[in-house]
Amino acid sequence: MQAEVLVEPSLRAPEGRAWPRDLLKRVGLTLVVLGALWAFWEGYRALWMATGWTRPFVVDNLTMPPAADIVSRLWEPLAVGQPPLIRDLLDKSAFTMREALAGFILGALIGFAIGVVLHHSRLLRRGFLPYVVASQTVPILAIAPMVVIWLGGKGLPVWMPVAVIAAYLTFFPVTINTIRGLDAAEPRALELMRSYAASSWDVLWKVKFPASLPYVFAALKISATASVVGAIIGELPSSIQDGLGGAILNFNQYYSLDPAALWATNLVAAALGIAFFGAVVLAERLVVRAAPENVA
Amino acid sequence: MSGVGSTEPAGVSGVGSTEESAAAVTISGLEKTFAKGGTTALVDIELELRPGEFVSLIGPSGCGKSTLLRIIGDLVEPTRGTVHVGGKTAHQARLDRDYGMVFQEAVLYDWRTVAKNITLPLELAGWSRARRVERTKEMVDLVELSGFESHHPWQLSGGMQMRVAIARALSFDPKLLLMDEPFGALDEMTRERLNLELLRIWEASRSTVVFVTHSITEAVFLSTRVVVMSPRPGRIAAVVDVDLPQPRTADTREEPRFFELATELRELLRGRTAEGVH
Numbered sequence: 001m002q003a004e005v006l007v008e009p010s011l012r013a014p015e016g017r018a019w020p021r022d023l024l025k026r027v028g029l030t031l032v033v034l035g036a037l038w039a040f041w042e043g044y045r046a047l048w049m050a051t052g053w054t055r056p057f058v059v060d061n062l063t064m065p066p067a068a069d070i071v072s073r074l075w076e077p078l079a080v081g082q083p084p085l086i087r088d089l090l091d092k093s094a095f096t097m098r099e100a101l102a103g104f105i106l107g108a109l110i111g112f113a114i115g116v117v118l119h120h121s122r123l124l125r126r127g128f129l130p131y132v133v134a135s136q137t138v139p140i141l142a143i144a145p146m147v148v149i150w151l152g153g154k155g156l157p158v159w160m161p162v163a164v165i166a167a168y169l170t171f172f173p174v175t176i177n178t179i180r181g182l183d184a185a186e187p188r189a190l191e192l193m194r195s196y197a198a199s200s201w202d203v204l205w206k207v208k209f210p211a212s213l214p215y216v217f218a219a220l221k222i223s224a225t226a227s228v229v230g231a232i233i234g235e236l237p238s239s240i241q242d243g244l245g246g247a248i249l250n251f252n253q254y255y256s257l258d259p260a261a262l263w264a265t266n267l268v269a270a271a272l273g274i275a276f277f278g279a280v281v282l283a284e285r286l287v288v289r290a291a292p293e294n295v296a
Numbered sequence: 297m298s299g300v301g302s303t304e305p306a307g308v309s310g311v312g313s314t315e316e317s318a319a320a321v322t323i324s325g326l327e328k329t330f331a332k333g334g335t336t337a338l339v340d341i342e343l344e345l346r347p348g349e350f351v352s353l354i355g356p357s358g359c360g361k362s363t364l365l366r367i368i369g370d371l372v373e374p375t376r377g378t379v380h381v382g383g384k385t386a387h388q389a390r391l392d393r394d395y396g397m398v399f400q401e402a403v404l405y406d407w408r409t410v411a412k413n414i415t416l417p418l419e420l421a422g423w424s425r426a427r428r429v430e431r432t433k434e435m436v437d438l439v440e441l442s443g444f445e446s447h448h449p450w451q452l453s454g455g456m457q458m459r460v461a462i463a464r465a466l467s468f469d470p471k472l473l474l475m476d477e478p479f480g481a482l483d484e485m486t487r488e489r490l491n492l493e494l495l496r497i498w499e500a501s502r503s504t505v506v507f508v509t510h511s512i513t514e515a516v517f518l519s520t521r522v523v524v525m526s527p528r529p530g531r532i533a534a535v536v537d538v539d540l541p542q543p544r545t546a547d548t549r550e551e552p553r554f555f556e557l558a559t560e561l562r563e564l565l566r567g568r569t570a571e572g573v574h
Contacts, residue, residue: 188403191371195397195474196417197390206416210407288407 041067065260070267073260085261089247089268096243097272099159100231103166104276107227108220111171115178116204125179136172140230143168145237158240165234170223177219181212217284224276232269244269319380320472320504321345321368326377328363328530336529337363341377343523343532347471350498350505352515352522354561360530361508362476368506369395369474382471389472393421396465396503400477402457404449404464411436411445414464421468435463438497455486462494466501473498473505479514488546491517495544512565516540516557517549524564534564 045066048059057063074086082088114132118125144165151161185208193203235245244265251262326341337360345351353361366372368379370390381389389395396417404413414435418428436442439459449457458478465473479487491514498505509515515522519538526533538557540548548554 186403188399188401189405192397192399192403193420194371195369195390195395196420197393198420202420206419207405210405213407 038067062256062259065263069260070263073258073264074267078261085264086268089244089265092242092244092247093268093272095159095240096228096231096235096245096269099162099234099243100166100227100272100276102159102163103168103230103234104170104223104227106163107167107170107223108174110167111174111219111223112178112216114171115175116182118175119179119182119208129179132172132175135168140165140169140233141236144234147234148238152238158238159243161238162231162234162240162243166227166230169226169230173219173222173226174216177215178212181215182208184215185211213284213288217280217288220280220284221277224280225273228269228273228276244272319344320347320349320382321506322378322380323364323368324378326364326367326379327375328360328367328372329375338367338374338530340531343535345504345506347504348502350495350507350518350520352507352509352519353525354509354512354515354522355525355530355533355565356527357510358530359525359527361525363530364525365474365476365506365508368472369397371397393417393468394471396468396470396473398458398461398465398473398475398478400480402449402454402461404457404460406449409446409448410441410452410460413449413460414467417464417468423468431467435467438466438500439463439493454482455490458482458490459493462497466497466503469501469503471503473501473503475505475507477508477510480510487511487514488549492544492546494518499543512558512561513549513554516554516561517544522561524561526565533567536561536564 041064045059045064047053053059061069074089075084077083078085078088118129118132147164147168148161151164152158182204189207189211190203193207198206231243232245232248235243236249240246241250247265248262248269251258251265255262321344323341323343326338327336328338329336341364353364355361363372367374368381368386370379370386379386381394384392384394405416408416411432415428415432418431423431432445436445439462441456441459441463444452444456449460452460461478465475479490482490495518507515507518516538522536522538523532524534524536525531536557540551540553540557
């Protein structure tokens with residue numbers, strides 16, 4: 001190849017980073033952050049307990065159990081003769097994860113479809129978007145019982161109504177960002193498609209959709225954690241005992257006897273949310289390969 | 297009004313139908329007024345391009361040269377007048393995929409590789425995979441980008457991106473190549489090199505080219521004819537035949553005739569601009 005078409009060296013191998021070192025750095029950073037959080041928790045406890053400060057709240061082993069107690073609680077049995085708490089919580093996480101995942105997928109698909117429709121019609125957008133927004137101002141706790149009543153006892157699996165509630169929280173960011181993202185295609189890129197006499201389907205699928213992906217993925221990251229919250233909250237009115245929501249409600253009632261159990265459950269719920277978020281980030285890396293700088 | 301420069305082509309009207317269908321582009325009575333603000337962008341545009349011609353539109357900014365190009369390509373509707381491309385309306389020509397367009401920015405689709413960018417118009421036209429692959433390879437060779445097929449646009453220099461854009465525009469063998477200041481954003485060296493390459497590609501493809509530029513030397517070097525436009529409202533001030541021998545080489549730029557023609561264009565542009573000021 002002639003010298004004139006040489007690529008700048010910096011452009012030639014954008015993916016050429018050292019993987020093991022990168023991974024090591026990440027693990028190290030995570031450990032440092034976790035350590036800092038631990039130190040903050042314990043430092044706060046120690047300071048408030050030593051000075052006897054009562055604001056914003058009194059600190060003792062009930063309001064803020066020692067971090068070590070919370071973590072070690074995971075390996076203690078729920079009651080005498082039972083398996084450790086972590087086993088129970090992992091089972092419940094799997095149950096909640098199914099609800100959240102089903103809700104996430106359902107909500108993302110519906111959210112994207114609504115976004116595509118509203119993108120294409122200014123009239124519909126003007127007419128419907130306010131209601132889409134309003135749907136999110138209604139507290140999920142008010143919606144959840146209705147969904148359970150509507151969908152419960154119809155021979156559907158018990159987790160289905162919960163998935164619908166999770167979808168209710170999931171679809172909104174996806175809709176908003178899909179509308180925004182489909183508009184993000186460059187005017188010249190669209191003009192070019194016009195010069196090729198491309199059908200509107202081709203324009204949507206081959207230009208607008210790929211151009212919207214960074215926006216859609218930004219929404220999916222929000223939705224990923226929202227779907228976990230939705231699933232946990234959705235379990236409450238349906239009195240489902242098999243998920244994390246049931247566990248949280250249960251431990252809430254026995255908080256004064258066993259505060260570390262609730263905190264431990266919250267840790268597991270947070271881990272589930274992070275796992276969802278991480279899965280979306282991973283998917284984004286695989287899908288939006290063209291623009292690595294867009295990936296968080 | 298027009299015809300200040302050298303010879304005009306055969307008159308637009310009164311020509312037999314065989315002549316008319318032989319014309320690559322026929323523009324008559326064209327006028328464009330933008331609804332927003334009522335600005336008149338173009339008036340009295342009469343122009344006929346022969347097949348295989350390389351015609352540059354040159355003029356100061358605001359003379360409507362890009363608008364004229366977009367009207368030919370059916371991306372903008374004219375207010376009055378008609379545009380025919382190979383005997384068809386501009387609209388029909390667009391639907392028949394007779395246009396290859398290249399803009400000032402390469403406008404590559406970032407999520408597609410070089411090869412996938414070039415193949416896009418072929419996908420839209422419903423070519424079979426085998427034909428697409430074969431054709432894409434030809435085009436990659438034509439613009440000398442072999443080895444870069446699976447690169448993404450952001451991995452290429454500006455000049456290479458523009459070559460991909462040209463390959464893409466030519467991939468489906470359009471009758472008419474419309475180029476809107478394609479090399480305007482590139483440095484002088486790259487621009488001169490790509491000028492030579494464009495001529496080589498034009499010779500090979502034998503398509504008709506309409507080329508918008510604001511560079512006098514570029515217009516002289518590339519074109520068989522140069523259409524000089526004047527601003528406010530945009531109109532054709534002159535049409536100049538470029539009688540430099542083909543094929544043009546790097547030495548063409550140093551021939552006395554090249555300077556004569558450049559000077560002639562410069563004076564035409566200056567004269568018109570000065571008149572506009574009065």
